[in-house]
Each structure stands twice: as structure tokens, then as C-alpha cells.
Amino acid sequence: MLREGELRIPSGCSISGIINKDRKRISGENIIKSIALMHDRSNGLGGGFAAYGIYPQYKDFYALHIFYEGLSIKMKVEEFLDKHFEIESAGNIPTRVVASIINKPMIWRYFVRPRIYLENAKERQMDEDEFTSQCVIKINKDFNGAYVFSSGKNMGSFKGVGYPEDIGDFFMLDTYKAYTWTAHGRFPTNTPGWWGGAHPFTMLDWSVVHNGEISSYDTNRRFVEMFGYNCSLQTDTEVITYLFDLLVRKQKLPLEKAITIMCAPFWDDIEREYDDIKMELKSLRAVYSSALINGPFSILVGFEKGLLALNDRIKLRSLVAAQKGETVYVASEESAIRLICPDLDKVWSPKGGEPVIALYNNEEEK
């Protein structure tokens, strides 16, 4: 059977996210509870988490989480890493024995800093982020049997094949403290059995968990691939992550404009706007028509400034948001929020295409 990346596998899912805007860190227990409640929305073929603020002691280093299928490929990748990065610390990611988690790969973690002084990088005027992302793309594309599944600073993704609550237990997430957590339970309609295929999908600080099956996939894929991305996994989540990375990081568009592009307002609504707004919206739709995401989705996007939750523009997937003080919750089902915070200030169901954006109140201490 072909594995993820060699074919396209649609899947349904559950998602949940918690953010504290004051950057108060909490352990992974709550997010595990929340995603576990939606057990029936996944089928044991994929679960994962993203956590922000977990590596304060290494916050200036890129944390690379890598799956290896064997020792020989690990040696090859480490040789590559050594050439391109200063490795501050390396080791395997601690795990617990969980009966249902089987066929696990070797799971390693490296805290690294790019050797940006490399001549070719300087010549091409690459910044650290671009250099690191290109290295990550190269490993995932060219080193068969190795897969970088997390590459941001002071954040990490943890994922694998299994129910999300078991994956959380396996990675001992109760021992981590983060100010933002996202979680994903997967219901693929095929058996990939491959750990890299689980969500969240990440690129640098971007992490995406996603529920849905986008019908614009190939249009979006062929668009981002024009800008040097390589959609090796053939998943919606991967292509959505690259869209954010392209629009916000590379093309420096404001986040809300990126959202307007991906969940574009309808032409009829645009026509009703004042001339200058109409002109702007038309330009966004015209230039980025291939970045419109179509079909059902609800996504949670974690990034350095906060958390974003977004539905497709006609709301074909469930998404509920809630607030308690400085903490914002989002999940596929309201019950998954009420379970961990029964006493909410506000609960609402965001409209299709209307984002929930929770940004940190304070810059992280440098």
C-alpha cells in the first residue's frame, strides 16, 4: 500500500485549541482531555499536538523534531544538519510506553542555529528563516526515511499514528507547559500508518491542524509550488501551511489580508463595497485567485503572534469558539470546550470565512 505523500488521502477530523493571551503556561492535560472527548471524530489513524512556549531555555534556537526510520538515514541527516547548523543540543524525545502506540519510528529533537555565514546563503541574501525552511524542505524531499515534523522556535509539534489522547500520553505532554496548545484527531479514509502523515503540519513557527477536505487542493498546490514549495505529503494541511508561509512570511502580507485571500468575500459582497475597498478586494481576488481555499475546512493556525481559527466561507465544517478571561478556546464541538472550562464568559459559532484571531497581549521577552 502506498504511504502518505504517494497518494492523496482525504480525512475528516476533530480539532481543539487553547491560547492564553498573557502567555501563561499550562500543562498539556487539558488539551488532551478536550480532544479525547471527541474520540469518535477520529479513528486511531492519527493524532497530534502543537505547543507554543515549551522551550523557553532554547527560545533562540530552531527546535527540529525528526522521525527516522533507521540508523543509517539518521547518520546521513545528522551529517547534513551538522554542515548547515550549529547543534546546541540533541537527543531523543522522551516518551512513555503506551499499549496502543506501536510501530514507532526513532524520534529525535535538535536545538539548532543556522550556519548562515555559509557563502552561498549570504550570496542569496537569505535570512535565517528562509535558510532553515529550505533545509527542512530539502530533508523531507531528498532524505528518504527521515521526516522533519517540527521546525519552529520555542514551539514543537508532537504527533503519530494512534488516537490523539494516546499520542499525548505517549509524548508525556502532561509534563510540558505551553501558552498555546492545538490538537488534532484524524479520521483518514485510508490507512497510511505513517507518522509523518499525522497532524499538525508545521513549517517554522507555523502549525496547522485542520478538519476538512478542500476541493481546491490541486489549484492551491500548483500555486505554492510555483514559489519553490514541494507538497510532498499531498495533504490539505500541508498546502494550507505553505499558503500562510508564502503570503505572510515571504510576501509580507498582513495576516488579515491573507485570510481575505483564502476565504475571499463573494463578488456580490465586493460589489456592494465603497470604491476603494472594492478595488482592494478585487485586486486581492484577482492576484491570489489560486490561493482561495474551497470546500469544507476548519483550521487552527498557531504562529509566533498567536492563534487563528478559520472556517471555509460557507461554513461546511463545525467550529465553536469561547472565551474565559484572557484564555480563548476553539474546538470542533462546544462540549470539548465546556469539559475543560464549564464557566465561560462567552461562547459563539464563528461565521463562515470570519476568523477568530487571538493575539498575545505582550511580546515575548527576548
Next chain:
Amino acid sequence: MLNMVPSAFKIIRDENKCIQCKVCVKQCANLVHYYDEEKDIVRADDTKCVCCHRCVVLCPTKALTIINYPLDYRQNANWTKNYMDDIYRQAQSGGVLLASMGNPKPFPVYWDKMLLNASQVTNPSIDPLREPMETKVLIGRKPEKLEYDKKGKLATKMPPQVELKIPIMFSAMSYGSISRNAHESLARAAEELGICYNTGEGGLNKDFYKYGKNTIVQVASGRFGVYKDYLNAGAAVEIKIGQGAKPGIGGHLPGEKVDEDVSGTRMIPLGSDAISPAPHHDIYSIEDLRQLIFSLKEATAYKKPIFVKIAAVHNSAAIASGIARAGADAIVIDGFRGGTGAAPARIRDNVGIPIELALASIDQRLREEGIRNEVSLIAAGSIRNSADVIKAVALGADAVYIASAALIAMGCHMCHSCSVGKCNWGIATQVPELVRRLNPDIMYKRLVNLVSAWNHEIQEILGGMGINAIDSLRGNKLMLRGIDLNEKELEVLGIKHAGE
């Protein structure tokens, strides 16, 4: 000289139904039907029939049937009737064989070898009767990215765009090759539909300047009717390098079609032949094309997108890349089944390649070079129905051009005799009494009906795929699967086989 070419068609008149009303006699410009006064009976001269069905459709008692002339040659798989008849014709005339409309040969039609996808369970289909379903497209050059200034205002200035409510335009057909009434029907339909029609290379009659925002004005090698007002009259300017029906050669409008109105519009003397040279004599290479593109942009104050139209030929992908880099805002690719008023038959039937293959390879090539997003791609050359439109968009087109389909909507029965100038339907003729048969008030409505019907079908198909904007179908090759295609064909089209 003895005419050795047998009749092509046989007319059967049901004497029990015929009432000798002589409608057929009056309607046939080819003088097939005639009235035998002595015997008080209507007769027919089969040899002149082109099978345009004008008499069949108008016969009040439906007494007429036309069949292929049942005359067999000795069976021969190599020397078929067509090739033998052509030799008789050329031996008699010594001339190049002329043909009209598109390539009729049984080459593979790839549209018919591609199947579409629909949503089942894992994502929902969308009902266009209940949800918005967008088919609007903007044609024109797009910047690589948009930039905002520090105040959060859009800083990038957008190049001019043509807005189409439906991704279908009426392709170039010159005033001269088709009648004034046909032109008026196309223009009025385009206006009502919120799309564009194309003047072709015959200039633009003053009376039609009012449809300017729905008009693409063409600049071809003959430069007929081209001057500043003309260039600024339309929504966009199209440079015609080539045409799918006759790649590599120019055009020829015989002097008898150049009446006073046509002569004024084309800016040529009354009754003179209008001959478009094979190449543009100011374009002998790609850098020359760039100069023409920018001359036209200067002439239109950079307010109109400039399209460049080429025939689909072997090296289209590289040529298209050159055109994009030469500054064109949109590239039109015309496949080898595209129609024409007149073309040498050997060229029409043997030169060029199918639009499906050319479109897929051009789209892929532009993507590999990272410039696909900067130009629009318009596919032409026998788009026959809404499914063809959908498939063209999925292969990478921003919009399509239709011409034969539009003519058929106005009554054309594909008799392939446009070059003769005696079109009984009033389309491909300048004979006043024939032109009068085409009533623009009725025919424009038929065109509106056709394109609206296609748009409904497009919306249904999009909704079935779980897509609510045509943008998300463009280049979405996962929505296509090939059937009965070999590996190479699948590779060129960039699609998987059904079942994969």
C-alpha cells in the same frame, strides 16, 4: 471540362407532403430547388446542395430529407472517396482546395477522453440553487504579489483587467467573414451576458462602438481598420499571430464581400480583396512582438490588456513563455479544430495540434517558470459544450473562446461552405437579402440563452465537485481523470487515469 466529382447529397422530397409552396425555392441561395411550371412541381438539383438544412427547417410540411449521396466507389482503405474527389477537383481547377469551419477529421477529441470528479461523503457537494456559485473571472496581467504601505493601504497598482461574468467569450470573427447582423447579435449578447466578443481582423463598424466595454478589438497582420479610436474602443486589444484552423498563413476576404460598409470598416477600397499576410511584417521575432505589444499599450495609455493569440503548434509551450515575457497580459491558444471562414483544406486538416494538449503543456511550462500567475490563458479551438469549458479550466485556462458554437446557436448547420459567401442562414455572407434573414433581436437572445445555459451547467458541475468559485478549478487537475489514454497522453495532460 467534365465534372467528375459526384454529388455529395441527395434530396428526397415526399410528394405526398409537398404542397408546392416554393419556400425551398425562395430560401436556397445555392439554387438547388426550382419550380417546374409546366408540370407544376418543385424539383431539386442535388449537385448544388451543401446540406445547410435551410429548406428542411423552413419547409412547412416537413416534406424534405437530405441524405449522403449513396454512390459507392470500389472499396479501398487507402484511396477513400474524399481523397479521390479532391483529386478530381484539383485536376479540374488547378487550385488550392478551400475549406471552411474546423478540422473534421477523426483525430482524438481529448475532451471526450477526460472525466470529471464529484464529492461523495468526505466532503459535501454544494447546491448552486441555495449557495453562491461564482463564475466571474478577471483577465489580465497580475503582479507577482501585492504590497501594502506602512499605513496598511494597498501600494501595488493593478494592471488593467477585463471582467467576465462567465469565463466564456465569443471568439474572433471579422465583419466581412460574417454579416453585420451576426456581429450585432454577438455584440448585444456579450453586453447582456457581461462577457466580450471579438471583432476579428475586420475592424469595428462605427455603429458598434457603443458595445466597446464588451468588445475585444483585434490587430492582425492586415491591420484592417486599425487606428487610434479603434484600439481605444474595446475592453482589450488582441494581436492575432495565428489561428488554429490555418496556422502559419494569413487570410483572404474576396473582393465581392467588400461592400460599402465592409470597405469603410476595414478602410480598404470598395470591392478590393482583403489579404492578410502570413506573418505580421513588423514581427519577425519575439523581440518584435514585444515592441508591438508596447506600441499598443502606448496607444491605449496602458489602460487596456493586450492579448496575443497563437495557433496551437508543436512548440507552443516555449512560444507562450516568450509571449508572457514579452509583456502580453493574456495568451490565447487556438487549437487545430478551431473554425474559419476559409482555409486551405490541407492546412486546416493537417497543421497544428489539439487544444487540450497545447493548453496543458503551456500551463505546466509557465508554472515551471513561475510565471503562470502573471498572465491569463484563454483556450479556443472547438469548445462544444459546458463540460469542455470545465475541462479547459481544470487543465489551466482562465477562460475560453467559442465561435463555432455561437454560430450554431444562430442557425449555422456546419455545411462547411462559408467561403462561398452564400450562407442561407445569413451568417457568413454579405448578400443583403441573405443577411436580412438573420434577425439580431432574436439571434442575440439565442446566444444569451446558450451561454446562460452553459453557465448553469458549469455551476452545477462546480457544486458537485464541492467548489463554489471557478478560481478553485483553474489548473485543478485532480478533478480530471483520463479514459482510454496512453501513458504519454496522460503525462502531457498531467492527469491520472480513471480508477487511479
